Amino acid sequence: MGDVLMECMEIFSQDGVQLKSAQATYVNYLNLVGTLYITEYANSNCKRCLEWKPNDVTVDSDVQDQEWAVVNTVQKRSRTFSESQPPDASTRPKFLKVNFNDIKSFKISNKNRQLTIFDGKSEVTCCFIFQHGDCDYLLSLMRGLLKTVSAKRDKHLYIVIHGDDPETAQLDKSFAELNIFQDSSHPSWWKLVKNFQERPYETTFETFSRVTDFVYRSPDQRDIDDDQRELLHRSLTEYASTHCQGDYEVIAKVPELPERKDYPRGRPLSTEQWKNLQNHEGKLEDVDQIKLMIFRGGVAPNLRYEVWKYLLDYFPWDSTQVERQKLLCEKNDEYYNMKLQWKRMTRVQEDNFSDFRERKNLIEKDVNRTDRTLDFYAGDNNPNLQLLYDILMTYVMYNFDLGYVQGMSDLLSPILHLLKNEVDAFWCFVGFMNKINSNFDIDQAGMKEQLQNLHTILGFIEPQLVNYLDKHDSGNMFFCFRWLLVWFKRELSFEDVMRLWEVLWSGLPCDNFHLLVCVAILETEKQALMENNYGFTEILKHINDLCGKLDVPAILVKAEGIFHQIKEAEHLTDNIRVILGLPLVGTQPSPEEVISISPDSPDEDPYEQVYNTMQHIIT
Amino acid sequence: MGSRVNMRPTSKNTLLKVVILGDGGVGKSCLMNRFVSNQFDEHSFHTIGVEFLNKDIEIDGETYTLQIWDTAGQERFKTLRTPFYRGSDICMLTYAIDDKHSFRNLQMWKNEFLYYADVKENVQFPFIVIGNKSDVEANEREVSQVEMETWCNENAISACIETSAKNASNVQEAFATAVQHWLRLENRADKNECLYTDTVDLTKKQSENRTSCCINASDE
Ligand SMILES: Nc1nc2c(ncn2[C@@H]2O[C@H](COP(=O)(O)OP(=O)(O)OP(=O)(O)O)[C@@H](O)[C@H]2O)c(=O)[nH]1
Ligand SMILES: [Mg+2]
Numbered sequence: 001m002g003d004v005l006m007e008c009m010e011i012f013s014q015d016g017v018q019l020k021s022a023q024a025t026y027v028n029y030l031n032l033v034g035t036l037y038i039t040e041y042a043n044s045n046c047k048r049c050l051e052w053k054p055n056d057v058t059v060d061s062d063v064q065d066q067e068w069a070v071v072n073t074v075q076k077r078s079r080t081f082s083e084s085q086p087p088d089a090s091t092r093p094k095f096l097k098v099n100f101n102d103i104k105s106f107k108i109s110n111k112n113r114q115l116t117i118f119d120g121k122s123e124v125t126c127c128f129i130f131q132h133g134d135c136d137y138l139l140s141l142m143r144g145l146l147k148t149v150s151a152k153r154d155k156h157l158y159i160v161i162h163g164d165d166p167e168t169a170q171l172d173k174s175f176a177e178l179n180i181f182q183d184s185s186h187p188s189w190w191k192l193v194k195n196f197q198e199r200p201y202e203t204t205f206e207t208f209s210r211v212t213d214f215v216y217r218s219p220d221q222r223d224i225d226d227d228q229r230e231l232l233h234r235s236l237t238e239y240a241s242t243h244c245q246g247d248y249e250v251i252a253k254v255p256e257l258p259e260r261k262d263y264p265r266g267r268p269l270s271t272e273q274w275k276n277l278q279n280h281e282g283k284l285e286d287v288d289q290i291k292l293m294i295f296r297g298g299v300a301p302n303l304r305y306e307v308w309k310y311l312l313d314y315f316p317w318d319s320t321q322v323e324r325q326k327l328l329c330e331k332n333d334e335y336y337n338m339k340l341q342w343k344r345m346t347r348v349q350e351d352n353f354s355d356f357r358e359r360k361n362l363i364e365k366d367v368n369r370t371d372r373t374l375d376f377y378a379g380d381n382n383p384n385l386q387l388l389y390d391i392l393m394t395y396v397m398y399n400f401d402l403g404y405v406q407g408m409s410d411l412l413s414p415i416l417h418l419l420k421n422e423v424d425a426f427w428c429f430v431g432f433m434n435k436i437n438s439n440f441d442i443d444q445a446g447m448k449e450q451l452q453n454l455h456t457i458l459g460f461i462e463p464q465l466v467n468y469l470d471k472h473d474s475g476n477m478f479f480c481f482r483w484l485l486v487w488f489k490r491e492l493s494f495e496d497v498m499r500l501w502e503v504l505w506s507g508l509p510c511d512n513f514h515l516l517v518c519v520a521i522l523e524t525e526k527q528a529l530m531e532n533n534y535g536f537t538e539i540l541k542h543i544n545d546l547c548g549k550l551d552v553p554a555i556l557v558k559a560e561g562i563f564h565q566i567k568e569a570e571h572l573t574d575n576i577r578v579i580l581g582l583p584l585v586g587t588q589p590s591p592e593e594v595i596s597i598s599p600d601s602p603d604e605d606p607y608e609q610v611y612n613t614m615q616h617i618i619t
Numbered sequence: 620m621g622s623r624v625n626m627r628p629t630s631k632n633t634l635l636k637v638v639i640l641g642d643g644g645v646g647k648s649c650l651m652n653r654f655v656s657n658q659f660d661e662h663s664f665h666t667i668g669v670e671f672l673n674k675d676i677e678i679d680g681e682t683y684t685l686q687i688w689d690t691a692g693q694e695r696f697k698t699l700r701t702p703f704y705r706g707s708d709i710c711m712l713t714y715a716i717d718d719k720h721s722f723r724n725l726q727m728w729k730n731e732f733l734y735y736a737d738v739k740e741n742v743q744f745p746f747i748v749i750g751n752k753s754d755v756e757a758n759e760r761e762v763s764q765v766e767m768e769t770w771c772n773e774n775a776i777s778a779c780i781e782t783s784a785k786n787a788s789n790v791q792e793a794f795a796t797a798v799q800h801w802l803r804l805e806n807r808a809d810k811n812e813c814l815y816t817d818t819v820d821l822t823k824k825q826s827e828n829r830t831s832c833c834i835n836a837s838d839e
Binding site for chain 2: 415482490
């Protein structure tokens, strides 16, 4: 086995990778799911290769829900190279193999789940879909192993530089990249592309300018027929919208994160501090400071009753005592109005209103299964269960589209337990729901996005762990679903949940701080997961079993440390800035602006864009 | 069957993946807990996400390790639970006998399972239908045993049983029956093994789209 390893080393492997397009030779494997490897050969002139092997050709993967298809605990593990014969393209035609030297450019798309390889010879491409999360890690590897340039405003296209002369090389590759036009396989179009290729373009900008000029000269000057024009337009439209204007930057290896610092927790906001920060009208003087104190240490238990109403946007932060009094009356009326709506519903009405009935049934079932071990909700016919029920039913009338979704009773329970008042608890619950209602989207889009974002951030902090998870069918982060859906309600003691929630409600130090809380926990568990070599089921079990074992203050210290590391990292990506609500640097356009660029808007000339692009490479 | 990558076997037992499906509140988690730890908690939480527990069971002198998967029944969480169906050996379709609606939904659950579980076509899959809460008063019953059997016949499911997680009636039996049923089908499959091996069918896909040299799988 030793010498085998000498010959061929597996640098990377990820399973759950579906082959979406490839050369005709591989037609049998289209749509199959397999493992993607980066391998390195010791004694070969093609040092590194990207290789893909189908898992098990008997698997028919046509019907799966690709988006979430993940788990296959029974599939046969494809053999790694270290166990098998030294790989050789001729003896193993089953492998799709792309020599790194032949990769001229590659593109990431489809929310970082799709990798397309272009080899410069326009007719050969292959494309993979990553079913278990994204290909961020692979991307960072490829960018480390290959010298690439990337369009600043299309972070998703990477052009590989081969050879030593960067200038000619870059220009060369940029031409290669133009072959992305291949989407249109119309013969007359090919003729044109062939022209591009066969023309001795001598790696000078002038030539390129001539070519593009040819393409963009005013219609009457152009000596191409309408057919071609159509095709050109279409291709360039695609080009423009995916590649946009912008200069190229040389991507170096991913730099290291700044050092992790400890940010010790503070003391909870006390009644005295709270009172001191209110003026004679009962208006809070320094809201930012209050929020910061809450973020640092939470709220003293006896003060929660008051402060939570602000944190959950029931009371405006800048309201006076008089205003709040007025608000209470209004909200009281509004609540009981809505409550009457369902209370007054007759039997017949209900029978004819299946959506309502369905929500009602669910609530009935779940109220009986919510925190029943707490004294407050314990025992049969406990009146507090009725309160829980009434509030959830009234919420259905307040927001019928969202209605009731499992998990909501978990979110309401601590609030009602604390406030012990139906109307206050309802409005505070509304505030909480407003903060996280995307968790309960009909199509679960909000949850999917969060899991994806968690994966992205974790990949930034702990690439090794993310790679491990990816390799073990867990890149989808499903095992964090419960954490995210009800903000750790099921994992923590009641007291800890209240502390964590109020800290998160402060909205500091960034958006989606709860994702950093997840990252902090996962980082803590990294060793346990990886050293035990846990697989998919064991990872899930390990995470599920953390229930009751989490140390909230320690986790918050860590999460805040991670926040500062991210914020100060030189290689921080816009993607993560967006997730955390950090300001984007420079004057880069927002994604909307980028999308709006198309030849349809005359002032955004695609030529202009290509031109600028080339200029930057040359200078 | 049998060998599983992600589960380090603590023993050489055959590991069977069992998924319990059914509407929210029919008692899936209670059944699992009754079977695994012989406990019943009337007020346990509804399930969020996915959980599983392992439990050994002996059938005809052989020990099998059941890996029992329990998911949330609400429609909203469909996208979360369906990926876990793949690789299942046994599927328990569960309803509550005092909830007609949950019984009517069995068809939906069966279809959902077959669609996502990646079950080979034309292979009979070991389903077992479970009518839980058999302890409820007769006047609360909304689904009769006959109705259950009729539905099973119509759907070519040969195993069904009424259980009560509450008073531990028939719970062991339900899991044992499921494994036996699996064994029966497995043996039958073994006999036919020669028919299946090496008949990997790649021709279907090949025939289409062969015109160009580069073939793109159609998206979505
Ligand atoms: N009478 C009776 N009640 C039961 C029985 N099994 C479960 N229950 C009750 O039914 C309710 C729901 O049980 P669960 O096991 O939580 O239901 P589930 O199917 O797991 O529901 P979800 O997790 O929401 O999908 C619980 O409150 C139990 O008390 C039973 O055998 N008899
Ligand atoms: Mg359950």
